[in-house]
Amino acid sequence: MDRQVQGQAPKPAGRIDDIAVHSALNDGTAVYLRAITPDDEERIREGIAKLSAESRYLRFFSPAPALPDAVIHRLADVDGHDHIAWGALCSECPGWPAIGAVHAVRHRAGGPVGEFSVAVLDEFQGRGLARMMTAALLVDCRAEGLAVLDVHILSENAAAKRLVKSLNAEWTGESAGVAEYRLDVAAALAALRGDGDAPGVQDVLRALEGGGDA
Numbered sequence: 001m002d003r004q005v006q007g008q009a010p011k012p013a014g015r016i017d018d019i020a021v022h023s024a025l026n027d028g029t030a031v032y033l034r035a036i037t038p039d040d041e042e043r044i045r046e047g048i049a050k051l052s053a054e055s056r057y058l059r060f061f062s063p064a065p066a067l068p069d070a071v072i073h074r075l076a077d078v079d080g081h082d083h084i085a086w087g088a089l090c091s092e093c094p095g096w097p098a099i100g101a102v103h104a105v106r107h108r109a110g111g112p113v114g115e116f117s118v119a120v121l122d123e124f125q126g127r128g129l130a131r132m133m134t135a136a137l138l139v140d141c142r143a144e145g146l147a148v149l150d151v152h153i154l155s156e157n158a159a160a161k162r163l164v165k166s167l168n169a170e171w172t173g174e175s176a177g178v179a180e181y182r183l184d185v186a187a188a189l190a191a192l193r194g195d196g197d198a199p200g201v202q203d204v205l206r207a208l209e210g211g212g213d214a
Contacts, residue, residue, distance in 0.1 A: 021136065022091065023203035025127040030092040033136050033204060036085035036101060041076035043087070047098040048072070052122045058157045059119040061178075075103065081144050082106045086136040088129055099124045102133040104141050104149055114141075116149035116183060118160070130163055132200045135192045139208040141185050151181040167191050 021033040036044075048056065053063040060067060078085045087101040100120040107113050116137075120129050141149070151169060153160045155177045167188035169181040192201050 019208055021204050021207045023132065023200045025124070025129055025132075025200060026198075027127050029090065029124070029127065031099070031129065031132070031200075032089045032091040032096070033086060033133060034089075035080065035136075035140070036076070036078050036087045036103075038076050038078060040087065040098070041072060043098040044075050044101065045072050047101065047121065048119075050097075050121055051119065055119070055122055055125075058154055058160070059117065061154065075101075078103075080140075082109050084137060084140050084144060084146065086133050086140065088133055090124070100129050100133055102130070102137045104137055104146055106146060107150075110145075112145060112147045114146050114149050116151045118163070125159070128198055128200050130159075131166075131192065131195070131198055132204050134163070134167070135189075135201045135204040136208060138185050138189050138192070139205070142189065147185050149183040149185065151183055153179045153181065155179050 018035075022030070023033070024030050048060075048067055049065070051059070053065070056065075056067075057063040060071075075085070077083060083103070083105045085101060085103040088099050089096045090099045093099075100118070102116070102118045104114045104116055107115065118130050118134060120133075141147075151160075151164050153164070155174065161179065164181045164183060167183055168191050169183040169188070172180045172182050174180065189205075192198075193205060195201055
């Protein structure tokens, strides 16, 4: 399958959240990545409902089949600066459903440190999507001056641990079954740029760091 990367020129202020990336997962499934907006609240709600109980537990530390409306609203309350988020749609699936999302939320307004989280629908896990979305998020974080991301992962979440370790995240401790890592945005982007075995990640970096078609 041919890979296509499409993008628009960045906003004058340097924001890259108006760029969309068409690419493919490791197995060739066509996907479309873009910044999440508050208008995506219903998509977020539907996507969370499709997660298995185990995946909801690993992401939200709760197996509840539905999250409170206040939590959904916070996930959609994206401003592109203090709360940055990117999502992925399956562009070859009927209706282009949401299949994953990543978020970075500052600990304090305008501060350099925030918290990172990622979720991928069960049927799309293990295909490279988390790394692709994370690449987009980190480029956006760097552009917005968000330099460090804290990550809290349940100790049994082996996949999430592999992801952050591959991004050169530093383990900072563990408490009550939750492992804590600190991810340097610049170091993580360097690791992703060097990942020649992830063409989808390279598609994202070319589109967002190049600021246009590639």
